[in-house]
Amino acid sequence: MPSPFIFWPCFSAIAFLALGLFAVRKELKAALRLDKLLVLARVFVATPLAVFGAEHLAGAQFIMQAVPAWMPARLFWTYFVGLALIAAALSLIFMKYVPASGMLLGIMFVLFVLMIHFPNVAANPKDRILWTVALRDLSFAGGAFALAGTQFQQLNESISKALILIARGFVAVPLLFFAVEHILHPQFAPGVPLPKLTPAGVPFPHVLATIVAVALFVAGVCLLIGKYARTTTTWLGLVLVLLTFFFYLPILALARQPAQITEGLNYVEDTMLFAGMVLFLAAAMPAIPTAASNDKPDSAAQAK
Numbered sequence: 001m002p003s004p005f006i007f008w009p010c011f012s013a014i015a016f017l018a019l020g021l022f023a024v025r026k027e028l029k030a031a032l033r034l035d036k037l038l039v040l041a042r043v044f045v046a047t048p049l050a051v052f053g054a055e056h057l058a059g060a061q062f063i064m065q066a067v068p069a070w071m072p073a074r075l076f077w078t079y080f081v082g083l084a085l086i087a088a089a090l091s092l093i094f095m096k097y098v099p100a101s102g103m104l105l106g107i108m109f110v111l112f113v114l115m116i117h118f119p120n121v122a123a124n125p126k127d128r129i130l131w132t133v134a135l136r137d138l139s140f141a142g143g144a145f146a147l148a149g150t151q152f153q154q155l156n157e158s159i160s161k162a163l164i165l166i167a168r169g170f171v172a173v174p175l176l177f178f179a180v181e182h183i184l185h186p187q188f189a190p191g192v193p194l195p196k197l198t199p200a201g202v203p204f205p206h207v208l209a210t211i212v213a214v215a216l217f218v219a220g221v222c223l224l225i226g227k228y229a230r231t232t233t234t235w236l237g238l239v240l241v242l243l244t245f246f247f248y249l250p251i252l253a254l255a256r257q258p259a260q261i262t263e264g265l266n267y268v269e270d271t272m273l274f275a276g277m278v279l280f281l282a283a284a285m286p287a288i289p290t291a292a293s294n295d296k297p298d299s300a301a302q303a304k
Helices: 004-023 025-030 035-058 060-066 074-094 098-123 128-151 157-184 205-225 229-254 258-284 291-303
Strands: none
Touching: 004 025, 004 035, 004 074, 004 258, 025 035, 035 060, 035 074, 035 229, 035 258, 060 074, 074 098, 098 128, 128 157, 128 258, 157 205, 157 229, 157 258, 205 229, 229 258
């Protein structure tokens, strides 16, 4: 029998993915082309959040070691974060209290960066993995703020614009950093450039790393300059989704040892969460007007 640390995260992955796909079925059917990815973004975010939440609850004694030593009640905070992640996942699936959950989720990731990751970076500034983890969570915060920003558009336009502007910076900087990392270290698995090496059986790993690097770099630049940001981040989201299901999922499927299963599941969910957060930001960016949309005002004027 699998241990609870393996069973409950795997169960959560299957359950929330199925529940999410069922919840978005009508929107997915109505969406056109790449807009289907923007509909699926909340499934791509909710599923990993539920998995990581289950890991916090099932492996609290282990996860607790990441809580800063100076904080009291470290075990309590481990359980609290686990429940918060699952609550955020449910909020996204059922689209309830999303402005609040998006804001709180973004704040939580910012706190992870400030309280855990940046102190680690300050202690080991030459460790690229520590920088990657810190910027990864910063990009997660950016995606959550982008989601909150879109939800605030009807409530408070100034807050909405501020959140989306913050989100652009929080996502653009990690994208550029990851692009450079892929060029400098193409032997590592693509997506979020963590310690895992690309498996030996994968053909043309350097080509794959270069393609991902270009997608990351172009999207990052477009976010900074504010042009073609929706298009480039949507395409980047597609690249990351393809990596999730056709690169990392087979690695998980071939895993046999408990440690391999846990690592494989975390890479799948990490890349899926990265894709979902990028797509949240894509949805918050203004769409490029098409020729058809430009013709509509003229037609209306002629009718008058």
